[in-house]
Amino acid sequence: MKVLITGGNGFLGKELRMQFQKNNYDVIATGLGKDRISYHNHIYLELDIQSPSKCLEVLQKHQPSIIINAAALTDVDRCQLNQSECLSINCDSLNNFIPYSIENRIHFIQISTDFVFNGKKGEYKENDFCDPVNYYGFSKLEAENKIIKSGVDYAIIRTSLLYNLTGNNFLTRFIKKIKENVELKIVDDQYRTPTYIFDLVSAILIIVKLKKNGIYHISSGESLSIFDIVCNFVKNMDSNTSLIKNISTKDLSQKAIRPINSSLLIDKAKKDFNFTPMNLNDVINRFL
Ligand SMILES: NC(=O)c1ccc[n+]([C@@H]2O[C@H](COP(=O)([O-])OP(=O)(O)OC[C@H]3O[C@@H](n4cnc5c(N)ncnc54)[C@H](OP(=O)(O)O)[C@@H]3O)[C@@H](O)[C@H]2O)c1
Incomplete structure (x- = not known):
């Protein structure tokens, strides 16, 4: 199975590349600038996800059956100060992947965030009301809504404070x-509910393997x-x-x-695929 991973030079993207490779997926990693992993045996391509023509070229050439979108502008203060750049990368760029994914029945995995919530209540479930308090959260919520409305076969994975x-x-x-x-x-x-990066990557591997759809909260739950x-x-x-x-x-x-x-509750992931994070x-x- 071919999986295309965007944001392949990022904290999560790098771990996804290595773990999907280890699990015998045919990995096509993309990222900004030169490859920042020295040793691996998969394809790496420079790709700005804001470029419609470059994205289409990569998709048509490599024909993945799964896309994991781990590219984003993640600096929350920078997003606040550069809102059009933030929206372009975190949301509008989906236009370069979603129509192709619908047409080619691709399983589209979007990495999202606990920052879609306003944080007044805590212990959020997947279907709780979203009300971001900053522009980063707003852009990620707009992305979620665009994906859901599109009719693409999707899984949206909201995570929180990743660490290794x-x-x-x-x-x-x-x-x-x-x-x-x-x-x-x-x-x-x-x-926050801190998330050990390997638990998130394991959950993404399971969601892909079981072809799960819908929104999942993935964190430690603590x-x-x-x-x-x-x-x-x-x-x-x-x-x-x-x-x-x-x-x-x-x-x-x-x-x-x-x-x-x-903080994110993880009961749905526990129930659906026995998610047991550390x-x-x-x-x-x-x-x-
Ligand atoms: N880390 C967390 O605690 C956390 C928590 C909740 C949700 N998330 C979500 O998890 C996902 C991965 O985050 P991360 O922690 O791995 O962040 P990260 O290390 O900042 O990785 C994001 C990657 O996206 C790349 N990128 C930015 N603009 C791009 C563009 N126009 N085209 C292609 N790539 C672009 C960045 O490139 P450069 O490296 O060159 O800047 C970076 O490598 C994001 O969707 C984020 O919202 C993360």
């Missing part, structure tokens, strides 16, 4: 600073403050937690508003 113990992600960036003795100010009143997430890791690495200071959202001047509690302590105990 290596590579460039929010956690490793914080840990690097602590090791350099830099004091960190971390919000203690924003709650709601924690961002402050507690970082402290937990730093403590377990025998590093200095005194360098981590808690700060409240109102004292952090961010360009884009963040949802206070965007929580933070499982990951710490097993891998640190």
